[in-house]
Amino acid sequence: MTNTWYFYLFFSAGLIFAGLYALLSKRNLIRLLIAIEVISKGVSLVLLATGFAKGNILVAQAMVVTFIVVEVSLVATALAIIINIYRHTKSLDVRKLVRLKG
Amino acid sequence: MIVQTALLIGMVLFSVLAIFLKDLIRAAISLAVASLLLGIIFFRMGASYAGVFEISVVAGLITVLFILTIALTNTGEEVRESRLANVVFPLFFVVFVIIDALVMKGLLQKVPALPSGPEAGTFGEVLWKGRTLDLVGQIGVILAGVFSVLALFRKRDKHD
Numbered sequence: 001m002t003n004t005w006y007f008y009l010f011f012s013a014g015l016i017f018a019g020l021y022a023l024l025s026k027r028n029l030i031r032l033l034i035a036i037e038v039i040s041k042g043v044s045l046v047l048l049a050t051g052f053a054k055g056n057i058l059v060a061q062a063m064v065v066t067f068i069v070v071e072v073s074l075v076a077t078a079l080a081i082i083i084n085i086y087r088h089t090k091s092l093d094v095r096k097l098v099r100l101k102g
Numbered sequence: 103m104i105v106q107t108a109l110l111i112g113m114v115l116f117s118v119l120a121i122f123l124k125d126l127i128r129a130a131i132s133l134a135v136a137s138l139l140l141g142i143i144f145f146r147m148g149a150s151y152a153g154v155f156e157i158s159v160v161a162g163l164i165t166v167l168f169i170l171t172i173a174l175t176n177t178g179e180e181v182r183e184s185r186l187a188n189v190v191f192p193l194f195f196v197v198f199v200i201i202d203a204l205v206m207k208g209l210l211q212k213v214p215a216l217p218s219g220p221e222a223g224t225f226g227e228v229l230w231k232g233r234t235l236d237l238v239g240q241i242g243v244i245l246a247g248v249f250s251v252l253a254l255f256r257k258r259d260k261h262d
Contacts, residue, residue, distance in 0.1 A: 006206045011110045013206075015117055017198045022121040025187035030126055030172060034133055037164070038117045041140055044156070052147045054218050058228040062236060064144075064152040065229070068159055069240045073247030075164050079171045080254040086175040093181045 008049030015042030029082045029092045033075065040071050106146055113139040118195070122188060130168040137161035151225050 019039035026032055044064050051060020082092070089096045116136035123129040137160040144153035221228070229237070 003210065006210055008110075010202055010206050011114060013202050014114050014195075014199060017202075018114070018118050018121060018195065021187075021191060021194060025184060025191075026121070027183055028126070028181040030168070030175070031121065031129065031183075034120050034129055034168070037133055037160075038121060038136075041113070041117060041136065044152075045140065045143070048144060048147060048149055048152060052149070054215065056218055056221055057148055058221050058223070058225050059232065061149045061152045061225055062229045062233045064149070065155050066233070066236045066240055068152075068155045070243050072159055072163060073243045075167060076247050077250045077254075079167055080251045083171060083174055084254055091181070092175055 002053045005049055005053035008052075009046060012042040012046040012049070015039070015045070027094050029085065029094055032094065033078050033082070036078075037071075037075070040067070043067070106143065109139050109143050109146070112136075113143065122191065126172045127169060130165055130172060133168070134161045134165040137164075 016039050019035045019037075019042065022035035022038070023032060026035065044067050047067065048057075048060050048064050051057045051063075085097065086092060089099075113136050116132045116139065120129045120132035120136060123132060137156055141153045141157035141161060144150075144156055223231075
């Protein structure tokens with residue numbers, strides 16, 4: 001693979017690391033979703049960079065567009081779940097979810 | 103390449119800010135700026151359609167959804183985050199970046215690339231003819247998202 005690909009891979013690895021670190025260390029549900037968004041940015045960057053490096057930018061674009069559609073659907077559903085959790089527990093703290101019953 | 107590097111560094115910085123800013127609204131706006139920079143990077147790589155989607159959908163729609171949720175769940179009570187995690191992060195990040203750079207340097211030219219044929223046609227042809235199943239999947243995912251949101255916000259019956 002080309003040097004350009006490694007260059008983009010370097011940055012997307014940084015994004016994915018930051019997102020994973022936040023997923024492991026943060027407790028606010030909205031912040032956890034923001035961390036998932038950061039990880040998805042890294043993934044879409046590496047998808048497009050691979051297509052760019054191999055000269056298949058059109059297929060990579062099609063895959064990124066599909067990825068974005070999946071991402072939006074995921075975020076909408078996750079935010080709806082977060083609002084419901086907030087109505088039940090009156091908090092966004094992920095630790096309070098362990099007390100849920102039934 | 104200098105502009106592209108600056109955009110990538112800016113995107114990583116705003117993404118890290120989105121994770122570590124205390125105020126959630128500011129965090130959501132930082133995420134939108136990171137998406138905007140990613141969209142510009144896509145444009146500069148020649149992927150204009152992906153750039154348009156990134157800017158309009160991720161930087162626009164998802165930010166609106168985030169801000170709406172933050173407004174709906176705002177009671178003034180803050181979730182107590184671990185301070186140690188915030189303090190330790192820069193150290194971990196620097197160590198990771200060094201390891202990342204060394205690994206990338208070590209892997210350079212070592213990963214074999216499968217041969218790929220030259221692309222022909224336009225983006226529309228590739229999307230509609232080559233990736234038709236993806237489009238069917240997209241419709242399925244959108245419908246799943248819509249129905250799940252409807253199910254989560256349905257009004258309760260008297261019997262519930």
